[in-house]
Amino acid sequence: MNLSTANLQRIEEVLAHAWAKSTCKSYSSGLLVFHVFCDKKSIPEPQHAPASSLLMSSFVSTIAGAYAGQMITNYLYGVRAWQILHSVAWCLNEPEMEALLKAATNLALASSKRKKRQPYTINFITVLQENLNLDDPLDASVFACLTTTFYAAARVGKFTVRRLDIFDPHIHVKPSDKCHEEDRNGLAVTTFHIPRTKASVNGEDIYWARQDGPTDPEAAWDNHESVNQPPANGHLFAYHFKGGYRPLTKTKFLERLRSAAHDAGSTLEYLLRGLPFDVVKAKGRWASNVFTLYLWKHAQIMAPYMQATPQLHESFARYTMPPIR
Structure with missing residues (x-):
């Protein structure tokens, strides 16, 4: 076919962009567990890839009960991604694997499952607001983020960053990505363009509209903007911190909400x-x-x-x- 080594390398380079960086990190854990399993079973290296359907079924059934069902699924797809990336054939007994993954979920230890969290309702958000100081930079940012994600029905990860040092204006949402529009019924809506997501390299638009009551996302945003004045090309929910700005991380966001929820419960308990x-x-x-x-x-x-x-x-x-x- 007259393909050079560079042509073949290019295939691998392009394929690598099929998975988000965060997904690759999760998949790498699955690869490690898979190779440890193979080493313990003395599976010869050539049989690691291409992995037979029987080998993958044995892998899943062996770790079933030791990990959460979703984690085992991620581990399986981690092995699959590695083999696709290296042009190795991937062939499974799909009905059997589907049944095994379902069984792995059923066999998962209770300790590996997250406890059900209290649902976020308008009443609950109102109680949280009462236990936040909206004049405080962090609390103003947290409440604006909470109402935005709630009324936009969006995942928190789309409006926060995982770590303080990874904010990227080409990936994360910024004040400059916010605009006002009208829907087909002529109603005013606020639109946020997420520059890039796992599902779309071109990003996506997320909306909310003004609401009545203390959980109004527009009022929460106006307060955040007044208290923090986030830079146009900085993080959307950046807040003042020691003379500078910090992007709002998911960890800090959840930590502050847990504290506010605890304060709400403990205050009433003390009074009672x-x-x-x-x-x-x-x-x-x-x-x-x-x-x-x-x-x-x-x-x-x-x-x-x-x-x-x-x-x-x-x-x-x-x-x-x-x-x-």
Whole structure:
């Protein structure tokens, strides 16, 4: 065919771009586990690739129960990707493998499965907002990101970065990627163009529209923009940090929300135990107006406790009654 060595190398170079970098990292773990399995079973090197259907079935069945089902699936596709990249034939007994992967999910240890998380609802987001300081750069960024991902029905990973040092304006969303448009019904929507995703090298557009109530993403964005003034070509949810800017990482985002959710639960718990309002307010570092709103919101829940403790009811009335003019 008169193909040079450079022509053949080019095939491999182009094929390498079929998988995102983050996917390759996950697949590399699968390759390691696969080769350890082969070494322990004394499988000769030439039989590692092309891997027979029987070998791959044995691999999956051997590690079933030791890893989560989805992880085993990723490991299998890691071996598949490596063989495709090196022009090695990939042939499986598909019905058998499909059944084995399903069985691996059923056999996974409970400890390998993530606990079900509380769903994010408008009410839950409202409670979180009450436990965030929207004048704080980080909290303003986190709440804007939360409402954006919620109303855009988008994955958090599309609006955050994995690490502080990997922000890339050609991949990650920026304030300059935000614009206002109208849908076919003439309704105003805010559009964010994600420059690049795993599924599309040309990126994708994600939308939300203004909402009524405290979870309005437009109000949250306006607050973030006012508090942080994120650079046009910086990260969309960059926030002020020690005289500079930090892109919002997924880890920091989830960490702050967990803390806010914990504070929301612990504050009510302390009040229900009858702790004096002054003590709870000081412990939670609540501003006066925010703490009063919190008490009003949970007055119905606290009513039985206040009725049983007259001093608590008197204290509640003192905190929530409007000042005499």
